[in-house]
Amino acid sequence: MIKSIAILTSGGDAPGMNPAIRAAGKVALSKGIDLYGIKRGYLGMLNDEIFRMDGRDLSGIIDRGGTTLLTARCPEFKDPKIRAIAAENLKKRGIEGLVVIGGDGSFHGADLLFKEHGIKVVGIPGTIDNDIIGTDYTIGFDTCLNTILDAITKIRDTATSHERTILVEVMGRDAGDLALYATLAGGGDGLMIPEQENPIDVLAYQIAQRRKNGKLHDIVLVAEGVGSAIEIAEELKKKVHTDIRPVVLAHIQRGGNPSGFDRILATKMGAKAVEILDAGKSGVMIGMEGNKLVTHPISHAWEGERRLSQEDYDLALTLSK
Ligand SMILES: Nc1ncnc2c1ncn2[C@@H]1O[C@H](COP(=O)(O)OP(=O)(O)OP(=O)(O)O)[C@@H](O)[C@H]1O
Numbered sequence: 001m002i003k004s005i006a007i008l009t010s011g012g013d014a015p016g017m018n019p020a021i022r023a024a025g026k027v028a029l030s031k032g033i034d035l036y037g038i039k040r041g042y043l044g045m046l047n048d049e050i051f052r053m054d055g056r057d058l059s060g061i062i063d064r065g066g067t068t069l070l071t072a073r074c075p076e077f078k079d080p081k082i083r084a085i086a087a088e089n090l091k092k093r094g095i096e097g098l099v100v101i102g103g104d105g106s107f108h109g110a111d112l113l114f115k116e117h118g119i120k121v122v123g124i125p126g127t128i129d130n131d132i133i134g135t136d137y138t139i140g141f142d143t144c145l146n147t148i149l150d151a152i153t154k155i156r157d158t159a160t161s162h163e164r165t166i167l168v169e170v171m172g173r174d175a176g177d178l179a180l181y182a183t184l185a186g187g188g189d190g191l192m193i194p195e196q197e198n199p200i201d202v203l204a205y206q207i208a209q210r211r212k213n214g215k216l217h218d219i220v221l222v223a224e225g226v227g228s229a230i231e232i233a234e235e236l237k238k239k240v241h242t243d244i245r246p247v248v249l250a251h252i253q254r255g256g257n258p259s260g261f262d263r264i265l266a267t268k269m270g271a272k273a274v275e276i277l278d279a280g281k282s283g284v285m286i287g288m289e290g291n292k293l294v295t296h297p298i299s300h301a302w303e304g305e306r307r308l309s310q311e312d313y314d315l316a317l318t319l320s321k
């Protein structure tokens, strides 16, 4: 049995991080494990911002977006000397296990803490980007998708009234998941994602055809990994004569109360992380594949080739005409 664990959140915040903290923390306390929180991810680990957590830190947070542990990006953590200082801050308190809630970058840090310093780590995928191999969904993706859908509904009202083409830029870093599934679920009229070629002439032709067919507006989803919607709008203006406007949704996408789906995913993963540590295992990430919780070596998150469903992309194109 493990005696003492810490939890941190790292990278971009994602709705659902709080229910993951809550579940991991409550399961740890129920097992009599000493529980610590680390503020500001690896930055706080380095700066020794580590505190004992109890039930009061875990209550009233299940429905809150963001992360009550705060998060940060800490580029210095790529330096082994910095990781050694941070690991020592855990060891001096007798902390044996670490639950890392974050994205692929955060998982890299966890992997190195395990390999270099023997800290028992478990990674919980928490990022709106859905860019982690080994899980169908990351915590935060569903809530973010719903936020984008809400925005599309509003944008469509004004787009139709003014007969405009609106390019909606969404986050996702190098992944097109948010743009693709927002197109499918939001009835998008065009799509640009980094996993595919995105010839602007094809988009211009598609928009012109839609107008010929009597369509009054176009909502085109642009994944940030393709480029800036503002710049793409300028290019498109040279090729098609509708009134074109870019909308960058930006950080509104990361906020908001976690959806029911994200709360369940986070709760199951948070609980599982502590079970894994308590069973003496380490160096793993948790995923949800085919509606089942699974574990993989943590490096699985970035090893191998990540593919978006071609079938889903083709369907989005068919339906966007
Ligand atoms: N190669 C690495 N080695 C050690 N630590 C790393 C590495 N890559 C990232 N990290 C640590 O993880 C932190 C978070 O990484 P990153 O900014 O890539 O976000 P993320 O966890 O992928 O989440 P998101 O992409 O959702 O913002 C970094 O600031 C750094 O502290």
Ligand SMILES: O=P(O)(O)OC[C@H]1O[C@](O)(CO)[C@@H](O)[C@@H]1O
Binding pocket: 012, 103, 127, 128, 129, 171, 172, 173, 224, 254
């Ligand atoms: O808030 P920041 O640090 O600008 O980071 C933005 C990035 O973080 C994410 O929101 C999450 O990884 C990406 O989609 C986006 O590219």
Ligand SMILES: [Mg+2]
Binding pocket: 011, 103, 104, 105, 127, 129, 131, 173
């Ligand atoms: Mg990432």
